[in-house]
Amino acid sequence: MNKLDKKDDVETTGHVWDGIEELDNPMPRWWVWVFYLTIIWAVGYSIAYPAWPLINGATAGLLGYSTRGEVAEDIARLDASNAEVLARLATADLTVIRDDAELHTFAVNAGGSIFAANCSQCHGRGAAGVQAGGYPNLLDDDWLWGGDIEQIAYTVTHGIRNEQSLDSHYSLMPAFGADEILTNDEIDAIVQHVLSISGQDHDAVLAGVGSTLFLDNCASCHGEAGTGMQEIGAPNLSDAIWLYGGDTDTILTTIQNARFGVMPAWSEEFRGASGLSLAEINAIATYVHQLGSAQ
Amino acid sequence: MTSTDNKPLYAKREPVFPRKVKGKFRSLKWGIMILTLGIYYLAPWIRWDRGAELPDQAVLVDLASRRFFFFWIEIWPHEFYFIAGLLIMAGLGLFLFTSAMGRVWCGYTCPQTVWTDLFIATERWIEGDRNARVRLWNAKWDIRKLRLRTTKFAVWLVIGLATGGAWVFYFTDAPTLLVNLINGTAHTVAYSTMAMLTVSTVFFGGIAREQICIYACPWPRIQAAMMDEDTITIGYRSWRGEPRKHSDAITKESPQGDCIDCMACVNVCPVGIDIRDGQQMECITCGLCIDACDDIMAKIGKPRGLIDYLSLDDEDAERKGLPTKRVWQHILRPRTLIYSSLWSIVGMGLMVALFIQSDIDMTVAAVRNPTYVVLSDGTIRNVYEIRLRNKHGETRPFELSVTSDAALQIDVQGQASGDDIVNVPADSTHLVRVFVSAAAQIPASTDDRTPMRFWVVDTINDDRAHDDTYFNGTGGT
Secondary structure, eight states: OOOBOTTTOOBEEEEEETTEEEEOOOOOHHHHHHHHHHHHHHHHHHHHSSOSEETTEEOOOTTOOOHHHHHHHHHHHHHHHHHHHHHHHHHSOGGGGGGOHHHHHHHHHHHHHHHHHHTHHHHOTTSOOBTTTTBOOSSSSOOSSOOSHHHHHHHHHHOBSOSSOTTSBOOOOOOTTTTTSSOHHHHHHHHHHHHHHTTOOOOHHHHHHHHHHHHHHTHHHHOTTSOOBGGGTBOOSSSSOOSSOOSHHHHHHHHHHOOOOOBOOOBHHHHGGGSBOHHHHHHHHHHHHHHTTOO | OOOOSOOOSOOOOOOOOOOOOOSHHHHHHHHHHHHHHHHHHHGGGOBOOOOTTSOOBSEEEETTTTEEEETTEEEOGGGTHHHHHHHHHHHHHHHHHHHHHSSHIIIIIOHHHHHHHHHHHHHHHHHOSHHHHHHHHHSOOOHHHHHHHHHHHHHHHHHHHHHHHHHHHTTSOHHHHHHHHHHTOSOHHHHHHHHHHHHHHIIIIIIITHHIIIIIOSHHHHHHHHOOTTSOEEEEOHHHHOSOTTOTTOOSSSOOOSOOOOOHHHHHOTTOOOGGGOSOTTOOOOSHHHHHHHHHHHHTTOOSOSEEEEOHHHHHHHHHTOOOOOHHHHHSSHHHHHHHHHHHHHHHHHHHHHHHOOSEEEEEEEEOSSSOEEOTTSOEEEEEEEEEEEOSSSOEEEEEEEEESSOOEEEETTSOTTOOEEEEOTTEEEEEEEEEEEOTTSGGGTSSEEEEEEEEEETTTOOEEEEEEEEEOOTTO
16 A cells, blocks of 8 residues: 655655654665674574573583673682682681781671671671570670680680580580479579679578578589689679570579570581681681670 | 755765964964873873872872872862862853853864864875865875875874873873883783774874764854853954955945955864854854954955954944944953852862861761670670771871760770770771770760760871761660
């Protein structure tokens, strides 16, 4: 049905809108050539690069390119460029890392990433632990098993109360109530004594009774003044920091049933491939050490 | 006047062969070309001593370490507002100059104009003046044409290479780079940038020329909004020149005007227009037609200025025999005064910013995960990550302190209590972790928030900077 436009001598498409006809001019030559070029390019591209979908995957392409391979190359390159500083970190004396600005910066940054991936699940992204939830705050100055950098590295390596490492920190508090070592009245009295040594409101008469019971039953680990003993992970009961909570009910529950907090041994020696290398542990120790009040 | 007939959408370029011209505007343009190209080519080679640890290049854009050096000024990325301010000033300056004097930027100082001028001068030097170039253009290809064209492009490439070369010298130590470029050890980016700029310079200045101004540059299209009847621009006194020689309009009542239709103004025009047609978008007001016409007027014993700098108002007034305005009356108008004051306000703002710009600075980021930490003696502690900036060319001891209504105690991570001096390396930002604590007895430990201010003092010259933040207490819990 196409007809010639009289004025321009060009065929029309036959479309008419409000009396306006559409001319059917050919595409510009350069456009057509670019179009053909893209087709030729596409053929070459699909041979050189991964293109055609198959049942399992796709054609690999002559150049053997893959985005996954590119990422692997990037990671390998990064590993190679970090190899030297990681080797230095693995053999470094932890106490002097701080004096080497470059090594220290690397350790803090690497340690921060490793911490986020492996430790933050329990200790929190900001390392504040879970208040009164049994996950220690790593920012404060109260350390159950010692807070100098080497002790931190040891704790990360071997963990606490686990079966993976024979050298993990280990200690056991008796369940004074559940195992019927003490009566409920005696436990109440000890609770009042613990409240008194930590400077909280308490019943002075009961606390007096409790102080004798404390000396007999608790002081062997927590010390006569209740200041704890880091060698066996016995917490300081006289300060403001409580791992599970410092109110009357929580202290009562703790004495009744005892606590048994655990932490995995993170060294690859005990965990295999999912474990951390010596350099990584040193990085975490450095990171945690600079967070707050480590000694 | 712009023609209203149906022009085709595509116009093939009419080659332009500007003839050589002498005169005061041509001399001014030579002077400006020497000045601007001189600045461009020589600036990277000026040295400026900033101490042992900083580069000694006066003008340097150090992208790798994110520093911009300009003589005694050093700009860090966070001070990028200086660049924004300069761009605003450049924009307002362009408005000001355009409303006062038309496209004076285009005619004299625009890089496209300056380089085109240089390329045309080179072409004229190799291929001869206008007539010789027209002949060569029309000539069949032979050894002579090939030789001239090859020589021309070779010289153009050298100019292009020097242009691209000068550009890369702004981004790294120029003498070192020159040696590296010559012995082939410079970075690939340097070579590729130079290659790109060489090609684009030859293309823009040698081949595309006026087409860039007419088709690629947005500025000519914006001009119209900036110019008015008072703007001093280049015009043709048609009341004096018309009817020109050979015109059918010459009669007894209207004898021939001063224009002898010698085409001198057309032949020298670098954009290939006839200024006698009136104001045109293509005109870059380079003033060469004035020089050409003045020369002819002198030869035929007529007063100069048939083509001249004048405003549309003046042309009209002259035609009617009315007095024309003085130059200052054209320039001092509310419009130009507003542009000038805006320009000066931004300029003064930048000057003030530059003067109060400190060589020492800090930003404080409060660590809010967790918001506070309880220590074993009940002390409440907040942690802050402080970035200290030292713009000096040497390591400086900075002392940190905190002021607040509450008795807050400051400690720098890894340093003994009471040692609040941090050594910040030369020309760098240093991150320190700072602990601020409130004893259990004071209200700040239980209040929700206590305002506080960090101070950093350069212990050598007592420069100081501060940043306000809050100390978080337990909030009563």
